[in-house]
Amino acid sequence: MLGKGIPGWVLFTKALGHDPNNHSGDNFSQYSNQNLGVMVRLNNGYGGAGTLPFQSKYDDFAKRCANYVRASTGARIWIVGNETNHPIEWPGADWDWSVVPPQPRSPDKRGEPITPDAYARCYKKVRTAIHAIPGHERDQVLVGGVAPWNPLTTYPGNETGDWVRYFQDILVHIGPGQCDGVTLHAYTHGDDPNLIRSERKVGNETFKQYHWDFRCYQDFMHAIPANMRHLPVYITETDQGDVPWRNENTGWVKGAYGEIDYWNQTQPQKIRALILYRWPRLDQWYIEGKEGVIQDFRDAMDFGYKWTTYTEPGQEEKLEALWRRLRALEERYHALQPQIDRAKSLNDTLGEEVQDLVVLAPDLQDAATLHTQIQELAGDVSGLEAELEKLGSTPTVPPGAVPRPSIQDVMADLPQHASARWPVRPLADIRRIVIHHTVTSTSVTPQRIAQVHVGQGKPGIAYHYLINGDGVIYAVQPLTRIVLQATSSAANRRTNADSIAIALAGDFREGRNVEPSDAQRQAAAALIAWLISERRLGGVIEQIVFGRNELGESVLSPGTQWLDGVRYRDKLFADTKAILDAASECADSEELANLRMEVTFLRTEVARLEGVAAQVPALQDQIGQLQITIGDQAAEIERWREIAEQCQDAGALPEIIDVRATLPHHPTLPPYRNRTQPITKIIIHHTDTPSNFTVEQIAHYHVYGTRPNKSQWPGIGYHYVIAADGSIYWCQNHETHSYHVGAANAYSLGVSLIGRFLRVGYDGKPQAPADQLPTTAQLESASRLVAWLMGEVNVTDIAQVVGHKEVGQTTCPGDQWRRGVNWKKDLHARIEAQRLGKPMAFYLLF
Ligand SMILES: [Zn+2]
Incomplete structure (x- = not known):
């Protein structure tokens, strides 16, 4: 090629491994400086090492590929893996190729099949990693050639191992916006130059629609999805099949290049390369030193075959600028994605742990700007679209591409x-x-x-x-x-x-x-x-x-x-x-069509991002409300602490109203027994009623079981009830074995605060923050009562003053008993203050 002054292609293949800490590279400048297009095939390894590594190592492989690209010079086109539908390229595979059909040498030597979805995942990781390297944003990362006539990779939807289907599935999995181009492999079965244009088909019922010789490239071309027909195609391997190159100028090489040129003359999707396999004497297919084949190649070059796209110099620069903008927008899009994810995970976190809010606050700021950023991005994409439209409608390319007649x-x-x-x-x-x-x-x-x-x-x-x-x-x-x-x-x-x-x-x-x-x-x-x-x-x-x-x-x-x-x-x-x-x-260029397609892709991605981001404002509202609640509650607590301190000095006693004789008792049920065990616990309840319920109403529903799923009881279950205004009602004798806490009734006293201290009310709607907690008066009364009771019934350890939910399966006495505001802690502190500050006898005045 160089001798003839004709530009052409040279392909190198490299085994890179997948060590993410390996930063070595190669220098291809001596080739690229001589007007040769350099392609480098990136492999994990050869044979059983796998052209791609095991799937668990794809991330490492992508890092290694990016390291290699970063450290290499003189190459901008990269091919990911080779003939991945062929088990000989699978990681962990060791097959016996001497039997028909070939078999793994043992069941554990089958290797990890590289299915189209696995390949696509690996390809996208490698491409993303390479494009992320400054200066390599527009490198072409190409899909590796699929082995024609190899039916050994089967998977659901492709039970016959159809190689064309495999190729198509890869492209469908990757999608048009995330692919830079594809490579193909095509061969003849034998060295007869007529096989280049042969229409001979595969002699097997399952695959009889596919070409058996060089035109297998057309089977692949026809399988490329319509939305990927703008992508460049390279045939990176061709030879005469199992026959090594005969050292003779048969015209096979000329014929092959002529065939591809004919394709390019008549088809819109151009094939940009046809690379003979292979120059060096590494295997039986070497060409080096075979003058006949080399002369055939020299003759082929006389035709000056060339694929063309229409792009004028001025337009080239405009397109280049647009490409740069597109890449920048794509980067911004990708940068926004993690923020969206974080905003979504905030939502889950919120449900449970309100106290984490303070920690989450900085993320909230991100969420607030997110929507704006996405809107800006969408605006920029629109701008890009408009420019593209302008560029496309300007007839800069006379004459425009005329459609090929039939x-x-x-x-x-x-x-x-x-x-x-x-x-x-x-x-x-x-x-x-x-x-x-x-x-x-x-x-x-x-x-x-x-x-x-x-x-x-x-x-x-x-x-x-x-x-x-x-x-x-x-x-x-x-x-x-x-x-x-x-x-x-x-x-x-x-x-x-x-x-x-x-x-x-x-x-x-x-x-x-x-x-x-x-x-x-x-x-x-x-x-x-x-x-x-x-x-x-x-x-x-x-x-x-x-x-x-x-x-x-x-x-x-x-x-x-x-x-x-x-x-x-x-x-x-x-x-x-x-x-x-x-x-x-309607003059257009391939580049423009390309750009349009990518912009459309970006446009849909941004729309998707907008959809997700639309959830953010609701989320922000929710967070905002919770913050206000917490602020209120913190202030409340502070006030309570002050009051508690004052109480220590004042020592004002609440009145205790004895309603034991007046509350309703069940007309027919026998009365509660007296307890047979000593009291060792004091249980705090809420009544799970509106806060304005009276003690009589509560006794009534205990006795008559008027609430759903409640049985009838001899009398009210609680020993004491404390109203929202702090009034304390004595309801049962201490020795009465009443019902309030299941198995623990035998040794517990029940003290219940009127109210429903839950976030959600009876109607399923959020309750006002104040209704989710006992009133200050209620707490104050409860602390005095319990402090007194502890001395009275000889429960000396504050740890024995517990919430109902600590001894049974219930939400009683409310959501924030031990979490959130944690009013248990507050109540305990008040009780301790009462006990330490005052002689017990002081309370025996009623
Ligand atoms: Zn309870």
Whole structure:
């Protein structure tokens, strides 16, 4: 390649391992500086080491790849893994390849299959890691080539191991916004150059739709999802199958490059490389030193095959700037994602532990700015879209890409001379288009014309395209062939070398067909417009398209009516210009299409982010309310502490109202027994009623069981009840074994505070903060009562004053007994203060 001054590709393959602390790299500058495109295939290892590591090591592998890219110079295209549908590339695999079908040597030597979803996960990690390196944001990270004809990777949905399906599933898992391009592998089965264009199919019922030779690349191309047809494709391995390269110039190499060039001429998704496997003498497929193969390759280069996209220099810079902006926006998008996640996890945390709020407060600030940031991002994406639209609608690329008309390729079916061949030319030599007529019926077939031409001793049909009277376009000769169109002068020999021959079936003289039918002329216009656009022949049709009789020969073709009479030339040119004009209005480039697709992807991602972020304001409200509650409660507590201190000095005693005789008793049930065990615990309850309930009402529902699922009792269950205003009611004798705390009734006294000290009220709605806690008066009374009781019944240890929920399954005496405000602690402190500050006898005054 270098000898011919033609740019080309060189591919290196590297075993990197997956040590995230390995920072080594390579220098490829000596190649990239010589106009060679450098591709590097990133492998974990070879054979049983796995081209990718075990799935648990994908993160490490991605780090290692990024380290390698960062430390390497002269390469910007990276391929992730190799033939991952082939067990020979799986981590931990050791198979016996001598049996049919191949088998793992033992069940534990099967290896970890690399399924499409696993591959896609690894690919995305590696790509993200590489793009995160400054200066490598636009590196191409390519999907590794899939081994054609290998059915050994099966998984649900692909039970036959279909390699094309495997390839397609990988792309679907990765998705269009997260892929830079793909690589393919294609081979012939044998060294016959005719196998390059062979339509031979796989000799197996399951896979009979797939090509058995080089054209297996077309099976892969057709499987690329429609939304990924803008991506670059590289064929990174080709050879003659199991046969090593024969040291002979067979034309196989020329044929392969010609085939890919034909694909590129006729298909919108271009193949940018065809790389022969392989140069160095590392295995049986080496080329180094095989002069015949090398000469075949040199000959192929004479064609100057080149894939093209249309991008003008000025536009290139604009696109570059847009790409940079897009990358920056993508980065911002990714930066926002963790904040969103954190905001969501806040919500879960909130439910349980209110006291953590103080710690979470800084995150709240993030949440507050999050929405704004996303909105800004969305705004920027809109701006980018608008610019892209402007750029796209400006006809900067004359002429625009004209759609390819429908063309039937019959080249392989036409008769040829036994030995003679038309000379070849590089496609870049093409400058002009020459129109012929066939002087036959308008329905003549390409086969018939080829027969006639070969019969005249020509190497083959002497046109490149034939269009019949119905407007059917046949491709009859590769554009790389120089066909004999005009003969009489040196100037005309040059015409042959630089022009494309289009024949219109018919005889366009007065008295014959006169002029082409509308269908035929419109087909010709579509073909000419497409050729002008595709081959970039220029902007002035009069300088590109000629009738054969305009080239200095005394011939009639393409008929007297071309320039005289009906002058169908004018109609043809008008039709062609109309197509070119229409195309230039929607002129587009591959790059632009690419950008558009990525922006669309980003747009959907941002929309998703907006959706998640929409939850944030509600979350913030909730947090805000809780903060207020906590603030209020902290103030309350402080006030209580002050009061407690005052109480120690004042020593005012609450009145105790004896209602033992007046509360209702059950009319028929026997009265409560007297206890047989000493009292060792004092139990604190809430009544789980509205705070304005009276002690009578409470006794009533205990006695008559009026609440759901409650049985009837002999009398009120509590020994004491304390109202919200602090009034203390004596309800049962201390020795009465009443019901309030299940199994612990036998040795417990029950003291109940009227109220429902829960966050949620009976109606299921949040209660006011004040209703979630006892009143100060209630607490104060409770502390005095309990302090007195402790002396009275000889429960001396404060630890024996417990909440109902500490001895049974219940929410009593409320949510914040031991959490949140923790009023148990407060009550205990008050009780202790009472006990230490006052003689017990002081309380015996009622
Ligand atoms: Zn209770």
